Amino acid sequence: MQYRRREDNYVFWQDKFVRCSTDIPWAEKRWTVFSTFWYLFMQAKFFAVPPAIRYVWFLTWRAFMYKVYEAHKALVLWQCKLDAYLARIGSFGAVTTFSKEMALRRLHWKNSPLGEVLYMINVYKISTPLHLWDDNDARVEPGQYQFPFRLSLPVNLPSSLRYKEKHASYNNTAYQNIKAAVEFKVRAEVVRGSGPGTAASNLDTTANLVVRQRPSAPPGPLSSETITTINRCCCAAPGRIMLRLTAAQDTVAAGEAVEVTLEAENRTDMEFTDVTLALERELSVSAGEGLFQARSVVASSKGPGLMQGASYLCDNALRLSLPLPAGLTPTCLSSAVRCSYRLTVQLGAAAVFNSPRLSVPLTVHAAAPPHVAYGTSPPEYWKPKVVTTPVEITLPEPPMLPPKLEVMTNPTYGERPT
Structure with a gap:
């Protein structure tokens, strides 16, 4: 199945607007009801408007439409960059280029930028409830509560990394500032109920998670x-x-x-x-x-x-x-x-x-943290009144890299113009 490229659409309509009517093949001159009204409108415009004014209007309209085409191309390019950015941050860096699937999805306008953002939130940000209070309880009793959980990380998850270089060069290109970071964070939130007196924001905290790189082979001598x-x-x-x-x-x-x-x-x-x-x-x-x-x-x-x-x-x-x-x-x-x-x-x-x-x-x-991780040896004052059963949280595997984009030639319009 051949897909029409967006550039082909631009070439098609520009060719429609620029070329003379005598160059239009007879197959495109089918007589319809719309063509009848369009013929009457064009005849009235031709005899009622002076040629000089028609030519000035043609130049003005053509310049305006060229600007519209450029703005449309810039909008599509921005949407493609947004697709690639969302895929990169959502796949933990596994997807780094704009894939063929993204191009086809964007070409047919199946997903809007807002839909892409909602897709990233719903798929790549895993949220698991650790404890649900009864809806009949009006308030949570004061005290200490402990909700343990256990994370199961994917096998091919990259390690935590931070790299920064101010001045560097590669392949005859000078770089002013190079930054690379791979970070993992765990966020816990206590969601307040809805009703009178619950206008305050939710309670939440975030902790950094240091992931060590899994060796390609089992560790050994x-x-x-x-x-x-x-x-x-x-x-x-x-x-x-x-x-x-x-x-x-x-x-x-x-x-x-x-x-x-x-x-x-x-x-x-x-x-x-x-x-x-x-x-x-x-x-x-x-x-x-x-x-x-x-x-x-x-x-x-x-x-x-x-x-x-x-x-x-x-x-x-x-x-x-x-x-x-x-x-x-x-x-x-x-x-x-x-x-x-x-x-x-x-x-x-x-x-x-x-x-x-x-x-x-x-x-x-990565170097081990200088402090002892909290939870391995709880302090003396920590005596929770409620300790729930540990919850297993399994993170999904990051998607595989998409295949390289193949250059396809549309037989309808020939080769891509240079």
């Missing part, structure tokens, strides 16, 4: 190894060096230190001056049609080098430590924001074309 052939001047190969990097786990929290063990066997006739342990960050932020990517080293440390022909295995292995900043941006895997880390080990030497290098992925979680 970190291990990787490589064998590098050293090349010096004149393509000479003095030997090989073997590196093996191990750690107790492949996840770490911001503010902690990465403890790794490096086993190396130097089978060359040269000495390596130092061993560099670094954490590299790969960041990708997309908004609309813009894309920003950056790769940087967020933490590094240097240790002693390797002696010529030395072997650092088993108990003689090197113990390396890399402290991480407390405000490090956590790992986040979403469609709009992707932040990943790699732990690299590199040996430094002079007059070497290919320095030995080993890189492994590392998952960085």
